Amino acid sequence: MHWVGFAVGILFVVSCSQQPPLTEIPAGKVADWPAYGATPGGTHFSVANQITTDNVHHLEVAWQHRSGDVRQANTKPGEYISQSSLQVTPIMVKDRLYYCSPFNKTFALNAVTGEEIWSFDPKVDHLADILPNCRGVSYWFSGESGFCEQRIIIGTLDARLIALDATTGKKCTDFGIDGEVDVTHGLSVHAPAEYSITSPPAILGDRVITGAMVLDNQRVDVPSGVVRAYHIRTGEFQWAWNPVKPGSAEENQDGTFLNGTTNVWSIIAADNERDMVYVPTGNTSPDYYGGHRGDLDFYSSSVVALKGSSGEVVWHHQMVHHDVWDYDTPAQPTLIDLTVDGQTVPAIVQVTKMGLTFALHRDTGKPLWPIEERPVPQNGVPEETLSPTQPFPTHIPHLLNPPLTPQDAWGLTFWDEGACRDNFAQLQNDGWYTPPSIQGSLNYPSNGGGNNWGSPAIHPDSKIMVVYTVRAAGSTRLIPRKDCNDSGQQQAGTPYCVDTGFVTSPLGIPCTEPPWGTLDAIDLEAGKLLWSVPMGTTRNMAPFPFWWIKGIPGFAGPMITGAGLVFSGISNEHALRAFDLKNGEVLWKAELPTAANAIPMTYQVNQSGKQYVVVAAGGHWSGGSPPGDYIIAFALPGETGD
Numbered sequence: 001m002h003w004v005g006f007a008v009g010i011l012f013v014v015s016c017s018q019q020p021p022l023t024e025i026p027a028g029k030v031a032d033w034p035a036y037g038a039t040p041g042g043t044h045f046s047v048a049n050q051i052t053t054d055n056v057h058h059l060e061v062a063w064q065h066r067s068g069d070v071r072q073a074n075t076k077p078g079e080y081i082s083q084s085s086l087q088v089t090p091i092m093v094k095d096r097l098y099y100c101s102p103f104n105k106t107f108a109l110n111a112v113t114g115e116e117i118w119s120f121d122p123k124v125d126h127l128a129d130i131l132p133n134c135r136g137v138s139y140w141f142s143g144e145s146g147f148c149e150q151r152i153i154i155g156t157l158d159a160r161l162i163a164l165d166a167t168t169g170k171k172c173t174d175f176g177i178d179g180e181v182d183v184t185h186g187l188s189v190h191a192p193a194e195y196s197i198t199s200p201p202a203i204l205g206d207r208v209i210t211g212a213m214v215l216d217n218q219r220v221d222v223p224s225g226v227v228r229a230y231h232i233r234t235g236e237f238q239w240a241w242n243p244v245k246p247g248s249a250e251e252n253q254d255g256t257f258l259n260g261t262t263n264v265w266s267i268i269a270a271d272n273e274r275d276m277v278y279v280p281t282g283n284t285s286p287d288y289y290g291g292h293r294g295d296l297d298f299y300s301s302s303v304v305a306l307k308g309s310s311g312e313v314v315w316h317h318q319m320v321h322h323d324v325w326d327y328d329t330p331a332q333p334t335l336i337d338l339t340v341d342g343q344t345v346p347a348i349v350q351v352t353k354m355g356l357t358f359a360l361h362r363d364t365g366k367p368l369w370p371i372e373e374r375p376v377p378q379n380g381v382p383e384e385t386l387s388p389t390q391p392f393p394t395h396i397p398h399l400l401n402p403p404l405t406p407q408d409a410w411g412l413t414f415w416d417e418g419a420c421r422d423n424f425a426q427l428q429n430d431g432w433y434t435p436p437s438i439q440g441s442l443n444y445p446s447n448g449g450g451n452n453w454g455s456p457a458i459h460p461d462s463k464i465m466v467v468y469t470v471r472a473a474g475s476t477r478l479i480p481r482k483d484c485n486d487s488g489q490q491q492a493g494t495p496y497c498v499d500t501g502f503v504t505s506p507l508g509i510p511c512t513e514p515p516w517g518t519l520d521a522i523d524l525e526a527g528k529l530l531w532s533v534p535m536g537t538t539r540n541m542a543p544f545p546f547w548w549i550k551g552i553p554g555f556a557g558p559m560i561t562g563a564g565l566v567f568s569g570i571s572n573e574h575a576l577r578a579f580d581l582k583n584g585e586v587l588w589k590a591e592l593p594t595a596a597n598a599i600p601m602t603y604q605v606n607q608s609g610k611q612y613v614v615v616a617a618g619g620h621w622s623g624g625s626p627p628g629d630y631i632i633a634f635a636l637p638g639e640t641g642d
Contacts, residue, residue, distance in 0.1 A: 022055055022058045022636060022637065022638065024638075025050065025610065025636050025638050025640055026050050026052070026055075027050070027607055027608070028048060028049055028050025028051075028604050028607075028610075028611050029047045029048055029049050029050075029562060029604065030604050030605070030606060030607055031046045031047050031048040031562075031602070031603050031604050031611075032092050032093055032094070032603055033046060033090070033091055033092045033093075033601045033602065033603045034091055034092070034093045034139055035091060035138070035139070035200075035203075036089055036091065036135065036136040036138075036199075036200045036267055036332070037089075037267065037269075037332055037334075037455065037599075038559070038601065039335075040202070040203070040204075040269065040270035040271070040272065040335075041269050041270070041271065041333075041334060041335025041336070042267065042269050042332040042333065042334045042335065042455060043334060043335070043336060043457065043458050043460060044455060044456070044457035044458070044557070044558065044559040044560065044599060045457060045458060045459055045460060045559070045560045045561075045562075046559065046560075046561050046562060046601075046602045046603065047561075047562040048561055048562055048563075048602050048603060048604045048611045049561060049562035049563040049611075050563075050604060050610065050611035050636070051561065051563060051565060051602075051611050051613065051635075051636060052563040052564075052565070053563065053564060053565060053580055053587060055636060056565060056578045056587050056588045057587060057588050058636050058637060059578070059588055059590070059613065059634045059635065059636060060634065060635070060636075060637050061590075061632060061633070061634060062114070062610070062612060062633045062634060062635040063113060063114030063632075063633050064114060064630055064631060064632045064633065065107065065109055065114050065116065065630075065631040066629045066630060066631070067101040067105055067107065067119075067629045067631075068629060069084070069101035069102060069103050069105045069629055070084050070102075070618075070627045070628065070629050071083060071084040071102070071103075071126055071132060071627060072627060073621070073627075081127060081130070082130060082131055082132075082621040083619065083621050083626070083627040084102040084103070084132050084618065084619075084627045085102060085131070085132070085133055085571075085597055085618055085619060085620045085621055085627065086101070086102055086597065086598060086616045086617070086618020086619070086627075086628060086629060086630075087102075087133050087134070087135050087555075087597055087598050087616070087618070087620075088100055088101075088134055088135055088136055088598055088616045088618075089135065089136050089598055089599045089600070089601050089616070090136070090601060090614055090616070090631065091136065091137060091138075091139055091601075092111050092601070092603040092605075092614075093139050093141075093150075093166070094150075095110070095111050095112065095605045095606075096108050096109065096110065096111055096117065096166070097109040097110075097111045097114075097614070097631075098137050098139065098152055098166070099136070099137065099616070099631060100134040100136065100137050100154055101134060101629065102132040102133055102134055102618070103124050103126055103132055103134070103157065104122045104124050104134050104154055104155075104156045104157060105119060105120070105121045105122070106119065106120045106121075106122075106137060106152065106154050106164065106169070107119045107120075108152075108166070108169060109631075111603065111605055111612070112605055112609065112610075112612075112642045114631075114633055117169075118168060118169030119169065120154075120162075120164055120169045120171075122154070122156050122160065122162055124156055124157045124158050125157075125158065125192070128157065128158065128192045128193055129157045129192070129193050129196055130193050130215070131621065132157060133157075133196075133198045133213075134154075134155075134156075134157075134198060135198060135199045135200060135267070135453075135598075136199070136200035137152050137153065137154050137200055138152070138153040138154075138200045138201050138202070138203050138208065139151070139152060139153075139166065139203070140153065140203050140208070140232050147165055147167075147168075147170075147172075148163070148165045148172035148174070148175075150165070150166035150167060151163050151164065151165065151166060151172055151175075151232065152164045152165075152166050152169075153200075153201055153203070153208050153232075155183075155197025155198070155199070155200065155201055155210055155212075156196070156197060157196045157197070157198070158192060158196070159182070159183040159184045159195050159196060159197055159212060160180050160181065160182055160183060160197075161175075161176070161180065161181040161183055161197070161201065161208060161210065161230060161235070162175075162179055162180050162181075163175035163176075163179050163180075163232075163235070164179070174233060174234060174235075175232075175233065175234065175235040176230075176234075176235030177235075180235075181230055181235040181237075183197065183210065183212065183228065185237075186224075186226070186240070186255075186256055186257050187223045187224060187226075187256060187257060188221070188223055188224070188252060188254075188256045188257070188259050190222070190223045193215060194214060194215040194218070194222060194223055195212055195213070195214055195215070195223045196212060196213045197210055197211075197212050197213070198212075198213045198265060199211070199213075199265065199266055199267045199268075200267065201268070202267075202268035202269070202270045202277050203232065203270065204270045204272060204275070204277055204308040205272060205275070205308065205309075206231060206232045206233065207229045207230065207231065207232060207238055207308060207309075208229070208230050208231075208232050209227065209228070209229045209230075209268060209270075209277055209308070210227070210228060210230075210268075211225065211226075211227045211263060211264025211265060211266075211268065211279060212225070212263060212264070212265065213263065213265040214263040214265070214282075214285065216285070216286070216287055216326070216489075217285070217286045217287045217288070217326075217489040217490075217491060217498065218285075218286070218489070218490055218491075218492060219285070219286070219490065219491070219492035219493050220259075220260055220285060220286060220292055220491075220492065220493035220494060221259040221260055221493060222259060222260055222285045223257075223259065224242055224256070224257035224258055224259055224260075224261050224263075225242070225243055225261045225262045225263030225264060225281070225282065226240050226241065226242040226243075226257045226261065227240070227241045227242075227243075227264050227268075227279055227306070227311070228240045228241075229308070229311060238311075239310055239311035240257070240311060241304075241306055241311040241313070242257050242258055242261055243261045243262045243281060243298070243299035243300075243304070244258055244261055244295065244296070244298070244299075245295035245296075245298035245299075246298075246313075248295050248298075260284065260285055260293075260296055261284070261296060261299075262281045262282050262283060262284045262285075262296070262297075262299055262300045262301075262328075263281070263282045264279045264280065264281055264282070265282055265328075266280045266282075266329070266330055266331060266332060266453055267280075267331070267332035267453075267455070268280075268332070269332050269333040269334070269335055269348075270308070271335055271362065274362070274363070275307060275308040275309055276305055276306065276307065276308055276314065276362075277305075277306050277308055278303055278304070278305050278306075278333040278335070278348060278362075279303070279304050279306060279333075280302075280303055280328075280329035280330065280331065280332065280333055280350070281299050281300060281301060281302045281303075281304060281328065281329055282300070282301070282328035282329070283300045283301045283320070283323035283324075283325075283326060283327065283328040284296045284297055284300045284323070286489070286491040286493075286494060286498075287323075287324070287325075287326040287328075287447070287489075287491075287498075288324050288325070288326065288436045288476055288478065288489075288491065288496075288498045288500070289324060289381075289383075289384065289436070289478065289491055289494045289495070289496050289498070290322055290323070290324050290384065290385075291381075291383040291384050291385065291494065291495075292493065292494060293322070297321075297322050297323075299316055299318075300318070300320070300322075300323050300328075301318060301319050301320035301323040301327055301328050301329055302316050302317060302318040302319060302329060303316065303317050303319070303329060303333050303348060303350050303358075303360065303365070304316040305362075305365060314365075315364055315365035316365065317358065317360055317365045317367075318391070319350065319352050319354075319356070319358060319391065320352075320354070320390065320391075321387035321389070321390055321391070322385070322386060322387040324380070324384065324386070324435060324436055325433065325436075325443060325447060325476070326353075326447035326500075327352065327353045327354055327447070328353070329350065329352060330352070330353055330449070330451070330452045330453045331350070331351050331352075331451060331452065331453055331454065331455040331456070332455050333348045333349070333350050334348065334349040334350070334455070334456055334458055334465075335347070335348060335362065336349055336458050336460060336463070336524075337460070338359065338368060338463060338524060338525055339463075339525055340368050340369070340525075345361060345362075345368060346361065346362035346363060347359055347360065347361065347362055347368060348360045348361075348362050349456065349458060349465065349524065351450075351451040351455070351456050351467050352450060352451060353445060353447065353448070353449045353450040353451060353452060354400065354432075354445055354450050355398055355399035355400035355445055355449070355450035355451060355469055356392065356393055356398055356399075356450075357393060357396040357399075357465070357467075357522070357524075358371070358391075358393050359393070359395075359396060359524065367393070368395075369393065369394055369395035369396070369527070370393075370394045370395070371391045371392065371393050371394065372391070372392045372393075372394060373389040373390070373391055373392075374389055374390060374392050374432075375388060375389055376388070376389060376390045376432055376433035377430035377431070377432075377433060377434050377435060378435075379428070379430065379435065379437070380435035380436065380437065381435075381436070381437065381438065381478060381495075381496070383495055384435065386435055390432070390433050395527040396522060396524060396527055397522060397527065397528070397529045399450065399451070399467075399469045399520055399529075400444065400445050400450055400469070400471065402431045402432050402444045402445075403429060403430070403431030403432070403444070404424065404429070404442065404444050404473055404512065405424065405429075406421045406422075406424040406425045407421075408424070408512065408513070409421040409423070409424050409511050409512075410510075410511060410512055410513035410514075411505050411507075411509065411511070412505075412507065412509060416505045416506065416507055416509065417505075419505050419506050420503070420504075420505050420511030423503055423505075423511055424442060424503070424511065426439075426440065427439070427440045427441055427442040427475055427503070428440065428441040428442065429441070429442040436476040436477070436478050436496075436498065437476075437477070437478060438477070438478050438479070438480065438496075439477070440475055440476070440477035441475065441476050441477070442473055442474075442475060442503065443473065443474040443475060443476055444473040444474070444512075445470065445471075445473075445474070446470065446472060446473060446474025446502060447474055447476075447500060448470050448472075448474065448553065448555075449469065449470035450469060450470060451467050451468065451469055451470075452468075452470070452555055453555065453557075454467075454468050454555055454556050454557025454558075454599060455467075455557050455599065456557075456558075457557075457558045457559050457560040457566065458524070458560070459560050459581065462523075462581075463523065463524045463525045464521055464522070464523055464524070464530065464560075464581060465521070465522045465524050466519060466520070466521045466558045466560060466566050466581070467519075467520055467522075467558070468517065468518070468519055468520075468535055468555075468556040468557060468558065468568065468570070469517065469518050469519075469520050469532075470516065470517050470553045470554070471512065471515060471516050471517060471518060471551070471553070472502050472503075472510040472512055472516040472517075472553040473502065473503045473510070473511060473512050474500060474501065474502055474503060475500065475501060475502075475503050476498060476499075476500050477498065477499045477500075478496040478497075478498055479496055479497045479498065479499060480495065480496060481494075481495055481496060481497065484496075484497035502553070510553065514534070514549050514550060514551050515534035515535070515550055515551020515552075516551055516552055516553040517534070517535045517536060517551050517552050517553050517554060517556070517570065518532045518533060518534055518535055518551055519532070519533050519535045519556075519558065519566070519568060519579065519584065520532045521566075521581070521584060530583075530584075531583055531584040532584070533579070533584040533586075534550035534551030535551055535552065535556060535568070535570055536550070536551065536552040536554065536556075536570040536572060536573040536575070537549065537550050537552065537573060538552060538573075539573060539574075539575075540572065540573050540574045540575075540595070540624070540625060552570065552572050552573060553572065554570045554571035554572035554573070554595075554597075554620070554622070555570070555571040555597055555620060555622070556568050556569060556570040556571065556597075557598075557599035558579075558599070558600075559599060559600050559601060559602065560581060561602055561611075564580065564581040564582060565578050565579070565580070565581065565587070566578065566579040566580075566581050566584075567579075567600040567602070567613055567615075568599075568600065569592070569595065569596025569597070569598065569600065569615055569617070570595065570596070570597075571595050571596075571597035571619075571620035571622065571625060572595055572620070572622075572624065572625055573595055573625075574591060574592045574593065574594055574595050574596075574617070574625065575589055575590065575591055575592060575596070576589070576590045576592060576596050576600065576613075576615050576617075576632075576634075577589045577590075590634065592615075592617040592630070592632065593617055593628055593630055594617050594618065594619040594625050594626050594627070594628040594630070595617065595618075595619050595620055595625035596615045596616065596617045596618075597616075597618060597619060597620040597625070598615060598616035598617075598618070600613055600614065600615040601613075601614050601615075602614070605642065606642070608640055608642070609640050609642035610635040610636060610640050610642055611635065611636075612633045612634065612635050613633070613634045613635070614631065614632065614633045614634075615631075615632055616630065616631055616632075617630040617632055618630065
């Protein structure tokens with residue numbers, strides 16, 4: 001969007017309905033948040049229940065912490081760098097909160113007061129990465145007492161794994177070399193910005209397992225997307241899985257890991273009982289052309305189950321065949337038990353950028369409900385070989401329903417709407433999976449979603465899934481190599497560079513009717529959409545008087561509490577909201593200094609204390625919300641035994 005938001009300088013809380021005054025704080029359940037997604041299987045659910053639908057409107061700021069680790073954007077021609085984006089979800093274990101800044105500075109806070117206990121700075125180059133980001137840190141506990149028997153593991157922008165003593169913040173010097181492992185070992189030559197660890201590593205037994213972000217869309221021979229495991233105590237290399245088709249070469253001629261394989265940039269799910277990790281894969285580089293890929297597509301845009309002890313592939317399931325839409329698997333696989341035909345089944349629920357939700361058996365990868373292979377358009381560029389079909393899950397409702405037509409165009413005025421109608425008409429548009437073209441293709445959903453890295457939250461008892469869905473259309477235009485300039489998405493090594501973006505009016509407004517973003521609740525077992533509500537407003541994106549539009553595009557993720565509350569922020573509005581899980585009603589809203597482009601978390605340290613809801617407010621490079629460094633905790637007012 002072209003609208004520009006303005007930072008809110010103070011915090012204030014708004015009740016969304018008139019409620020009686022708070023007379024007492026209920027006891028609530030003690031609950032920690034020891035992993036990025038609350039559990040190693042990423043449910044984003046907490047049993048904490050002190051804050052209820054009846055008292056949530058009383059929430060107020062309890063404390064805040066600021067790292068000071070912020071980068072402003074530089075928009076000078078030839079010198080462009082993006083602003084920083086605070087996408088972290090803190091973890092909480094044994095009365096301490098741990099989090100990382102966009103530049104990997106790591107903090108331990110008193111979880112009750114927010115007081116800083118220690119900090120560690122790995123001293124990464126603040127100018128080396130195009131999109132600096134650290135979504136979280138990981139925790140390991142040996143069960144013994146002593147130095148480094150509790151460890152915080154961080155992955156860095158310059159591709160190091162660092163082990164810290166959770167009590168002191170000092171390096172665990174028995175891990176690797178002086179507490180660090182260089183994860184660039186075995187990779188081909190690359191620029192520093194091309195390879196970074198941006199998601200928290202998985203912890204499985206005595207292993208730390210990580211993938212990495214490989215810079216999108218620049219060239220065919222990007223560094224390998226290899227997933228690797230290291231011993232949690234020594235840092236010793238344990239195994240590597242390079243996503244090549246079984247029987248194919250895994251290495252280049254010089255012995256480095258084969259270039260160009262699909263990477264695992266998002267969050268890995270772990271199942272200790274099964275000694276399994278479940279990895280969501282990206283699509284093979286570059287994103288929008290695959291005529292060169294061949295067998296490199298075998299594990300692209302999939303969920304892959306790996307044996308934790310060996311890295312051996314147990315099964316894989318592909319969500320997109322020969323992905324040329326950047327529809328990589330963006331979110332952590334969610335591990336949950338579901339009842340199917342009267343039987344309790346260990347399941348994986350995987351949301352996708354297409355707004356399609358896949359439910360698979362955790363042991364075999366087999367679909368829990370039928371998946372149909374349906375014909376899709378084949379009118380791509382001559383050098384491309386497209387898949388004739390794509391998989392469409394049944395039972396769980398699709399959150400988006402292409403195609404869009406020129407008659408679906410929308411605008412604030414007749415003039416604006418007419419321009420959008422012309423935009424739609426000029427683009428190649430054959431509905432689901434319209435391939436990239438020289439003419440320009442309409443992509444609905446866009447490469448931003450549907451659903452993205454924010455992941456779903458799933459209530460383990462009701463089996464209700466809540467997820468944020470982008471409903472704005474995108475476009476993809478392939479540009480013949482002879483016409484490419486030096487900027488943008490080069491796709492070097494292919495016949496085409498590429499231009500992508502949202503389909504917008506001359507005012508910079510999406511050409512589809514609002515809402516452009518919704519929070520959606522689905523009963524997974526019943527296969528029923530329960531409610532869908534607009535997420536966010538244009539209050540921080542548009543000039544007055546255009547603040548009234550509800551449901552904006554962006555990046556968001558919810559969490560669910562034991563009291564039936566859903567909390568979520570969004571990357572393009574300076575607010576955090578609480579919703580009623582039963583019907584999606586907004587019960588509470590807090591204004592923030594900038595957008596909360598991160599998934600909230602919650603915890604209660606002790607029985608006589610308070611439940612805290614914590615969110616990172618740090619803005620996002622995509623939508624006009626300024627960079628920030630705020631970790632903000634909310635709680636009910638009044639004295640407790642904390």
